[in-house]
Amino acid sequence: MKDVKDVLNKIDGYRDFIIDVQTKMTACPAITPHEKGGLGEAAKAEVLLKVLKGMKFDEINVLEAKDPASPTGVRPNIVAKYYGQDRSKTLWVMAHMDVVPPGDLSLWKTDPFKVVVKGDKIYGRGTEDNQQGLVSGLLAVKAMMDAGVRPPVNYALLLNADEEVGSDYGIVTVLKKYGKIFGKQDSFIVPDAGNSKGEMVEVAEKNMLWLKITVYGKQTHASTPQNGNNAFVASSHLVVALRDLYKKFNKKDRLYDVPNSVFEPTKHEPNVPNVNTIPGRDVFYLDCRILPSYSNKQVQEEVAKIAKTIEKKFKVKITVETIINDSSKPTDKNAPIVKLLTQYVKQVYRNHPKVQGVGGGTVAAYLRNAGFPAVVYSKLDDTMHQPNEYSSIKNTIGDAKVFALVAMNLK
Ligand SMILES: [Zn+2]
Structure with missing residues (x-):
């Protein structure tokens, strides 16, 4: 109990860390190299690796997918794992590093690749999609590290390339070529869709x-x-x-x-x-x-x-x-990851989360088709792909608490 309080309190104190990581990531436009002028995720991965290496992860690996269109010849997918008391299972938080182009620049009030913070909002391309989810996943484990807490099972971040244009060089390659990194009993949170009330717990797609x-x-x-x-x-x-x-x-x-x-x-x-x-x-x-x-x-x-x-x-x-x-297999709505996530969303936000299916299609389908339970969850204002995209610091912190609570209770 004391541990849990400690972890949640730590997350409340990370505002500066959030802004710092968001600023560094946004400055590296990770646009697909298959788009004119797109440089891919390499620079952003470098920035992130620096951040991750400054933390207490037990394993950090880069899984490369060959892509001749990329200036480096490869697309990076990062795995950072923090061991749990039982190392045979892992709770994954999966996010993506790539962003969509800014679109019509005249519609932006600020430079899309230079973070501007106004109160609770962090403006910039990618700050919500998918950096908010990425940072939430990062804060949850940082707080456990800072509080000296080992969760019951491993907690890992999987930061993918290429989500916006089909995932071939991202999760598809990771599953195909590096599938051994996943255990049969692993579960996934994918913080890449949601609504402003934070009430959508997505477990299935048509x-x-x-x-x-x-x-x-x-x-x-x-x-x-x-x-x-x-x-x-x-x-x-x-x-x-x-x-x-x-x-x-x-x-x-x-x-x-x-x-x-x-x-x-x-x-x-x-x-x-x-x-x-x-x-x-x-x-x-x-x-x-x-x-x-x-x-x-x-x-x-x-x-x-x-x-x-x-x-x-x-x-x-x-x-x-x-x-x-x-087609995508649904995740069982009674899977432990679904039950716990729903329970802690309710606890953190005092709202009415609803387990539901959507019209399709998110990146979680690849995980579900590979046989893993995967929940898509995020509290966000859905400004993704729009001009003046922003991320909410409050939501980043709230979601991090949800993920940390799930991590400390998933066995
Ligand atoms: Zn996304």
């Missing part, structure tokens, strides 16, 4: 299926439709027919914010540039967010069936290409 649908008819002059076959008309009927997916896949699961599966036509490509031509080709996209109790394959088969009926009725040819096909 499957994601994106389809590109092309309808081929026959192009002709608009005054003589009988000489062609209007692909736009057939395509429009297809869009309407696809609404039947809602009836066919109508199960509900209250765990999810939107409790049913969703099948929405979204993007529509331009067809002909002029008014007096009947389009012979029409392209649109369907964004499906599917409850994990259905398989993406079931939906693909149903789409094919519906497309067939339209082909027959309108004498067109239809192709369906899959652009994204992701």
Whole structure:
């Protein structure tokens, strides 16, 4: 009990440390090298390694992912581990080092890569996404170190590259090439999404299926439709027919914010540039967010069936290409990490946290698919990717307390 109080009190005193680490990180724009002018995470990793080496970690390692586009030829992923009393299990806090570009600079009131502190807010690109979560994870372990407390199991930070553009050089490579660093009984906190009340404890995502649908008819002059076959008309009927997916896949699961599966036509490509031509080709996209109790394959088969009926009725040819096909196993809402995290969120913030699923997709899906329980949690104002992005010092401290309490109680 005294230990716990001591650790929480220490976290309250870290404001200067938070600002210092945020300032140093923000000054190294870790934009993907696959974007023009992007330098990758190397400089930011250097800055972080310096900070980590100044603390009492038992192990610090850099796991490299080869990437010829990076000026250094590799993308760094950092692991810093603080041993627990039982070294066979680890509680991981996983955050990412990369940031998205600042976007339109005229919309920023301050230099995106120079931290400005105003009261509780730290402004700069990356300060919230994902430096806030990273710093919270760091403060939790710093406080245990400073108070001389060893948690029941290991506590480790996993700081990844490449989260913003698909994670190939980040968690995907870490799992594939360095998977041995994880134990079967490990659990994960991913502080990379949340809301301003700090009430979203995310444990599941819907499957994601994106389809590109092309309808081929026959192009002709608009005054003589009988000489062609209007692909736009057939395509429009297809869009309407696809609404039947809602009836066919109508199960509900209250765990999810939107409790049913969703099948929405979204993007529509331009067809002909002029008014007096009947389009012979029409392209649109369907964004499906599917409850994990259905398989993406079931939906693909149903789409094919519906497309067939339209082909027959309108004498067109239809192709369906899959652009994204992701599914993610949910984390058990009764897993110890979920129970403890929810309990301590309530204790620290005196709010009403809700265990829930979302429409997808976060980086936690990779962990869940690899069989690990993973909870996405953060209290944040959701300014990520926007101009004038900021992080809240209060939330950074609150979340650090939650993570420290989980760490000191997870066995
Ligand atoms: Zn993020």
